Amino acid sequence: MPPRPSTLIAELTYQCPLHCPYCSNPLDLYPDQLETGHWVRVFGEARRLGVLQLALTGGEPMLRGDLSELCDAARDAGLYSSLITAGTLFTRERAGELKAAGLDHVQISIQSPDPEDNDRIAGNRSFEKKVAAARHATELGFPLTINCVLHRQNLDRIEELLELTLELGAQRLELANTQYYGWAIPNQDALMPTWEQLRRGEEAVARFRERVGPKVGVLWVLPDFFEELPKPCMGGWGTTAMVVAPNGDVLPCQAAATIPGLEFANVRERPLEWIWNESDAFARFRGTDWMQEPCRTCPLGRQEEDFGGCRCQALRLTGDAAATDPVCRYSPHHDRVVAAREPPRAGEFVPRALVRGARRGRSDAIRVPSRAHPRP
Amino acid sequence: MTRPRLVTGARLRYDEVREEHLLLIPEGAVRLNASAAEVLELCDGERSLDDIVGALSQRYDGADLRDDVIELVGAMEQRGLVVDAA
Numbered sequence: 001m002p003p004r005p006s007t008l009i010a011e012l013t014y015q016c017p018l019h020c021p022y023c024s025n026p027l028d029l030y031p032d033q034l035e036t037g038h039w040v041r042v043f044g045e046a047r048r049l050g051v052l053q054l055a056l057t058g059g060e061p062m063l064r065g066d067l068s069e070l071c072d073a074a075r076d077a078g079l080y081s082s083l084i085t086a087g088t089l090f091t092r093e094r095a096g097e098l099k100a101a102g103l104d105h106v107q108i109s110i111q112s113p114d115p116e117d118n119d120r121i122a123g124n125r126s127f128e129k130k131v132a133a134a135r136h137a138t139e140l141g142f143p144l145t146i147n148c149v150l151h152r153q154n155l156d157r158i159e160e161l162l163e164l165t166l167e168l169g170a171q172r173l174e175l176a177n178t179q180y181y182g183w184a185i186p187n188q189d190a191l192m193p194t195w196e197q198l199r200r201g202e203e204a205v206a207r208f209r210e211r212v213g214p215k216v217g218v219l220w221v222l223p224d225f226f227e228e229l230p231k232p233c234m235g236g237w238g239t240t241a242m243v244v245a246p247n248g249d250v251l252p253c254q255a256a257a258t259i260p261g262l263e264f265a266n267v268r269e270r271p272l273e274w275i276w277n278e279s280d281a282f283a284r285f286r287g288t289d290w291m292q293e294p295c296r297t298c299p300l301g302r303q304e305e306d307f308g309g310c311r312c313q314a315l316r317l318t319g320d321a322a323a324t325d326p327v328c329r330y331s332p333h334h335d336r337v338v339a340a341r342e343p344p345r346a347g348e349f350v351p352r353a354l355v356r357g358a359r360r361g362r363s364d365a366i367r368v369p370s371r372a373h374p375r376p
Numbered sequence: 377m378t379r380p381r382l383v384t385g386a387r388l389r390y391d392e393v394r395e396e397h398l399l400l401i402p403e404g405a406v407r408l409n410a411s412a413a414e415v416l417e418l419c420d421g422e423r424s425l426d427d428i429v430g431a432l433s434q435r436y437d438g439a440d441l442r443d444d445v446i447e448l449v450g451a452m453e454q455r456g457l458v459v460d461a462a
Contacts (some may be wrong), residue, residue, distance in 0.1 A: 050395065052391065053404070080400040080402075082402060104387070105400075107402075142385065143383070152448075158456040169401065171384065171385065214455060214456030
């Protein structure tokens with residue numbers, strides 16, 4: 001039997017008021033969204049399957065009118081719930097409602113610690129609302145996580161970001177690396193950090209940890225493209241987490257829909273337990289039997305440590321989702337990762353959805369770059 | 377450490393699926409043995425370390441568990457999971 005999942009990532013909607021240039025959400029709208037009753041059933045099924053942690057995410061989960069009901073259902077099911085939000089709609093009133101409904105934890109994204117820079121990257125005026133949201137969260141007694149996606153255009157402000165996190169009373173700072181999927185692909189050259197930035201960032205984090213201690217947990221890892229060995233993506237395929245898309249499709253990771261030939265079961269048709277234990281998508285890259293060389297005879301014996309890295313990254317960089325993640329120095333395609341570390345210095349990025357020919361406000365209807373963009 | 381309490385947002389629970397005690401925290405879980413769970417249940421921000429040691433001693437026929445309690449609470453404090461309510 002497969003291991004028990006511990007995390008359910010509930011992507012409640014892909015709609016979002018922000019236009020981040022690195023958004024990794026699919027570019028399709030997924031119009032056929034699950035209804036409240038579907039989610040309530042899924043939460044109960046998840047707990048019985050062993051899930052402990054529920055991430056209510058998106059897009060922007062605050063756009064769901066039934067969010068309080070969903071928090072209530074998560075509490076009833078016995079799940080520890082986290083709201084993953086941009087914060088712009090997290091008013092004092094709605095925050096209070098969610099607290100009363102049993103929401104456990106709030107994670108707010110900040111695009112940059114500098115207000116103007118934040119608003120430029122997010123593509124709308126949001127900094128002040130985010131700061132206000134963070135204050136509502138701590139005043140109401142929520143544990144608060146600040147999340148910032150790092151890239152070349154904000155990494156130089158990492159010290160300001162650490163100070164802002166401390167000042168906001170956050171318990172955790174998640175320094176996430178840009179993942180090059182979805183909208184981030186056409187912007188890769190404008191987002192890829194430099195070695196020098198990463199080195200200074202790492203030093204700033206070390207100084208902060210030394211000074212502040214365990215009061216603020218800082219999550220920081222080197223981005224994949226600067227590593228020599230891959231990370232165990234999602235803790236191993238079909239090993240710890242399941243992702244439910246807005247339409248009810250269940251995926252082993254948020255980007256799995258980019259892999260051709262994978263068929264995803266839907267919670268409207270199948271119980272979560274069947275999907276986890278029996279479905280083709282979860283079985284496909286679970287364990288080590290699917291591996292090719294050089295993973296199959298890994299010289300470091302890391303098959304069960306990194307599980308061959310990220311399947312979606314392998315697909316994007318080699319054209320084969322079953323290949324060794326090219327982050328690995330033993331991959332025959334590792335040179336592609338090395339080459340991407342020194343990008344041509346594109347200065348400007350393209351905000352999500354504001355592409356030529358697209359009208360403002362129709363962001364969700366656009367389906368472009370992930371397929372149109374040439375793969376390396 | 378005068379009056380230990382669990383950090384904001386941390387929740388103790390017994391997981392009937394895995395049949396083990398857990399401390400649930402934002403986006404994570406710490407596995408606990410039964411005695412660790414028992415000590416952490418007493419870390420309510422009201423009791424002092426002495427109170428906690430005393431309560432356990434009473435429960436276990438006068439056994440002196442002071443060193444165990446201090447070690448556990450110290451380790452949890454290092455990880456940011458227990459803080460001082462004082």
